[in-house]
Amino acid sequence: MIKVPMIKVYVPRDSTALSVGANRTANAIQQEAQKRGIEIELIRNGSRGLFWLEPFVEVATESGRVAFAPVQPNDVAGLFDAYFLNPDSSTAKAHPLYLGLTEELEWLKKQQRLTFARIGITDPVSIEDYLAHDGYKGLANALKLTPAEIVKIVTDSGLRGRGGAAFPTGIKWNTVLGAGEKGVQKYIVCNADEGDSGTYSDRMVMEDDPFVLIEGMTIAGIAVGANQGYIYLRSEYPHALHILNEAISKAEAAGYLGDNICGSNHTFKLEVRRAAGAYVCGEETSLLESLEGKRGLVRFKPPLPAIEGLFGKPTVVNNVISLATIPIILDKGAQFYADYGMGRSRGTLPIQLAGNIKHGGLVELAFGATLRELLYDFGGGSYTGKPIRAVQVGGPLGAFLPESQFDTPLDYEEFSKIWAVLGHGGIVAFDDTVDMAKMARYAFEFCAIESCGKCTPCRIGSTRGVEVIDKIINGADVEKNTKLVRDLSDTMLNGSLCALGGMTPYPVLSAMNHFAEDFVPKPKSTLKKIIDIVVA
Amino acid sequence: MANALSIETSTTIQSLIAQHKQMAGALMPLLHAIQDTIGYIPEDSYLPISKALALSVAEVHGVVTFYHHFRTHPVGNHILHVCRAESCQAMGSEKLEASIKAKLNIDYHQTTSDGAITLEPIYCLGNCACSPAVMMDDEVYGRMDSQKMADLISEARAS
Numbered sequence: 298m299i300k301v302p303m304i305k306v307y308v309p310r311d312s313t314a315l316s317v318g319a320n321r322t323a324n325a326i327q328q329e330a331q332k333r334g335i336e337i338e339l340i341r342n343g344s345r346g347l348f349w350l351e352p353f354v355e356v357a358t359e360s361g362r363v364a365f366a367p368v369q370p371n372d373v374a375g376l377f378d379a380y381f382l383n384p385d386s387s388t389a390k391a392h393p394l395y396l397g398l399t400e401e402l403e404w405l406k407k408q409q410r411l412t413f414a415r416i417g418i419t420d421p422v423s424i425e426d427y428l429a430h431d432g433y434k435g436l437a438n439a440l441k442l443t444p445a446e447i448v449k450i451v452t453d454s455g456l457r458g459r460g461g462a463a464f465p466t467g468i469k470w471n472t473v474l475g476a477g478e479k480g481v482q483k484y485i486v487c488n489a490d491e492g493d494s495g496t497y498s499d500r501m502v503m504e505d506d507p508f509v510l511i512e513g514m515t516i517a518g519i520a521v522g523a524n525q526g527y528i529y530l531r532s533e534y535p536h537a538l539h540i541l542n543e544a545i546s547k548a549e550a551a552g553y554l555g556d557n558i559c560g561s562n563h564t565f566k567l568e569v570r571r572a573a574g575a576y577v578c579g580e581e582t583s584l585l586e587s588l589e590g591k592r593g594l595v596r597f598k599p600p601l602p603a604i605e606g607l608f609g610k611p612t613v614v615n616n617v618i619s620l621a622t623i624p625i626i627l628d629k630g631a632q633f634y635a636d637y638g639m640g641r642s643r644g645t646l647p648i649q650l651a652g653n654i655k656h657g658g659l660v661e662l663a664f665g666a667t668l669r670e671l672l673y674d675f676g677g678g679s680y681t682g683k684p685i686r687a688v689q690v691g692g693p694l695g696a697f698l699p700e701s702q703f704d705t706p707l708d709y710e711e712f713s714k715i716w717a718v719l720g721h722g723g724i725v726a727f728d729d730t731v732d733m734a735k736m737a738r739y740a741f742e743f744c745a746i747e748s749c750g751k752c753t754p755c756r757i758g759s760t761r762g763v764e765v766i767d768k769i770i771n772g773a774d775v776e777k778n779t780k781l782v783r784d785l786s787d788t789m790l791n792g793s794l795c796a797l798g799g800m801t802p803y804p805v806l807s808a809m810n811h812f813a814e815d816f817v818p819k820p821k822s823t824l825k826k827i828i829d830i831v832v833a
Numbered sequence: 834m835a836n837a838l839s840i841e842t843s844t845t846i847q848s849l850i851a852q853h854k855q856m857a858g859a860l861m862p863l864l865h866a867i868q869d870t871i872g873y874i875p876e877d878s879y880l881p882i883s884k885a886l887a888l889s890v891a892e893v894h895g896v897v898t899f900y901h902h903f904r905t906h907p908v909g910n911h912i913l914h915v916c917r918a919e920s921c922q923a924m925g926s927e928k929l930e931a932s933i934k935a936k937l938n939i940d941y942h943q944t945t946s947d948g949a950i951t952l953e954p955i956y957c958l959g960n961c962a963c964s965p966a967v968m969m970d971d972e973v974y975g976r977m978d979s980q981k982m983a984d985l986i987s988e989a990r991a992s
Binding site: 313316349351491493494496534572573576588589590591651652657659680723726728736 | 857858859860861862864865892895896899900902903918921922923924955957958959960961962963964966968971972974975976
């Protein structure tokens, strides 16, 4: 054996890293090290979120971690030949995949990572690693406070629901704190049914730093007097399920979950429940129905879930990111968090760059950055190199924005002024090959597939919408049918209980308003092709 | 229990019911457990489930059929989910879908004639920074093209 102190090598285990071969890369590194008689400690960390560079391999040095990326299995032997385990060597530095110190990468340095402070740095299922990186400091502070004091800190931080509705988290908690008789059963429910296309920040938190979510939910439980929590996790995230369950067991074993948390009188138990592929269950009342073992039909409000939620009891329903942001607020204080952001949008937003984008990944920034900065400074333009023609922000119910709106700052109110939404912070870019009439049609189609069926405008309107858009695409009575789509959209906007029916008109009408040229009948030959694709 | 289920399957279902029936909101975890174990949720399991959870058979049927994830019939050895959502569309998933359907010679919700692969649509795998994406069983694959897809399908058929 060559005498080298155990060198730490990091290869992410995040789903997206795995989707581009991180396991194969990790195996190749392990085998090559063995072959050469070099002992290494291979750590499967979370992803830093520079997804275009996955598999993103790092080697620990005294001055920090040095990155080599993207590393495919057939790069591994060459990296060993270049002595990459000693990244300060001239051969390592000369290697084409050498990126230098991770922390110095412009893409990361320009970010303000608060909720994502640990993500990509730690081993997700190591509670020791979590504790070594400021983990459970928020809970330690919370245990010294009264419930009302905790709620006040959350309110003062200005944190608003990151699932998309942007309702002030502290106000919701305060309602649950004051709800019901003393000693009544209350619940904390984490909405982890991240169904919006273009979003993956919840998944990253759960796979890459699960303890921060567990800590946030524990603090929520103590704040409102709930002793039971549920994470309602979408079935499309099998890796997150395993990692969360492993982290929960470790937190229980270490006294951070269960009875007498950290020696206090507080009890908080946590369980992961799997969803089953219904987009509408991301809506909080539909989610609660599903947790109760029913069809995910949307409930009327009032009563609010904060008063009558899960099993009819007062319930906090918060998104993953909202809950995962609680620990840093309790650790650093309300003012620290509120100092970030603009207007009434305080703090940071984990933005997810997706779709046709060169540098896709996770960018956490204070509110106020513009779409253009995100798309070009961070995103590097489109993946295909063609002009970005449209972006959809906030998932399948978000508006499509044209280039003329790319200077809009990311802020809840600024987006609402241009009849758009920030939603869960997903940005999907489309290049100039996109057909916006087809995207409008898809918005109706998606609504038809996912409607829970309770409200007629959503259940029937979505199917009629597909038919009418088809007529427009076919060039049949375009003027009359365009008016019909607008009337139908108006009915859906005003006559649906939840955002599925109520917001499907956002992508439809924004496509019509900003990209009207795509709704003009095309020459027969190309038209036939489009219809074939759409129908296929 | 109806006669259509084998004794072995009936016993499995009964034991899963026994393991889950005390849980709060037991139906969803129970249905997942049945599908994870047997591969699908046999309609003949509705009656014993409904009895154990004090529901009507119609309510159990209603829940099973509400959720896209649950299925009431056996599937192939592998399930291939192809993402149809916007981010993947922006990266050419429609072409990918067409090539997969042509390669497997089936449409969505169908199984190849050799019983190897069942094809299902899915709406977002959370892999949107590396679109287009598919999921084979529990593994997600990003930046897919028709060549990588062909390799993945061959691997699945061989295993």
